[in-house]
Amino acid sequence: MTETLRLDLVTRAQTGDRDAFGELVQEYQGIVFAIIFRRLRNHSEALEVTQEVFMRALRKIDQLREPERFEGWLKRIAVRMAINRAVRRPKETMQTPEAFGGLTGSRQAPIEDVLKSEQAGQVRSGLCQLRPMDRETLLAFYFEGQTLKEMSERFSSPIGTIKRRLHTARNRLKEALCDLQPA
Numbered sequence: 047m048t049e050t051l052r053l054d055l056v057t058r059a060q061t062g063d064r065d066a067f068g069e070l071v072q073e074y075q076g077i078v079f080a081i082i083f084r085r086l087r088n089h090s091e092a093l094e095v096t097q098e099v100f101m102r103a104l105r106k107i108d109q110l111r112e113p114e115r116f117e118g119w120l121k122r123i124a125v126r127m128a129i130n131r132a133v134r135r136p137k138e139t140m141q142t143p144e145a146f147g148g149l150t151g152s153r154q155a156p157i158e159d160v161l162k163s164e165q166a167g168q169v170r171s172g173l174c175q176l177r178p179m180d181r182e183t184l185l186a187f188y189f190e191g192q193t194l195k196e197m198s199e200r201f202s203s204p205i206g207t208i209k210r211r212l213h214t215a216r217n218r219l220k221e222a223l224c225d226l227q228p229a
Contacts, residue, residue, distance in 0.1 A: 047073050049114070056113040059104075067107070071100050074117070078124045085128040095131050099124045172222035180215035187212055 052073075058066035078099050083092040103120055110119055173181050186192045186200065197208045 052116065053113055056107070056110070056116045060108050060110065060113065067104055070116070074120055075100070077117075078120065081121060081124045082128040085125070085132055091131065091135075092128075095127055096124075099127050102127070168223060169219075172219050175222045175225075176215065176218055179211065180218050183208070183211045183215045184219060 052070075055066045055070050059070060075096060079092055079096045082095045082099070083089065086092050086095065099120070102123055106123075110116060173184065176184070183197070183201075186197050187194075192200065194205045194208050198205045201208065201211075203211075
């Protein structure tokens with residue numbers, strides 16, 4: 047593309063000529079893609095950012111004061127957007143196949159649901175057998191998700207006392223649950 051043709055296309059694009067901008071896109075999309083791909087190393091992500099670069103260029107082309115500097119201006123947009131994407135994307139991590147075991151779509155057997163329901167009922171029965179302070183301590187920590195500090199304020203007791211109460215309440219619940227088990 048000659049310098050005069052490029053200058054004419056940029057000037058026409060600045061006045062709103064979409065066809066002229068389309069020709070500029072055709073001319074520069076390979077260069078812009080290469081700049082972005084060099085930074086991101088991901089083909090599909092580079093294609094996406096390339097489109098974003100041209101959309102931004104279309105919106106901002108009327109702000110370009112020197113049309114003869116279009117190529118450098120477009121390249122700076124591409125570099126900045128590639129850097130932004132690289133910085134903002136989440137880090138890739140490796141996972142073992144077992145980590146995705148819950149995503150396989152396999153459902154538990156219906157008996158598993160029944161057993162969980164039965165166990166939950168036993169825990170509720172065990173909690174009902176505890177003293178009010180033990181029950182409130184366990185409920186606050188395990189069911190309400192309160193921190194030791196929050197429980198300390200709630201029960202007006204030091205954190206060490208709350209830890210001891212949790213330990214004691216867990217042991218008493220364990221005994222209560224053992225009593226519920228058939229011999």
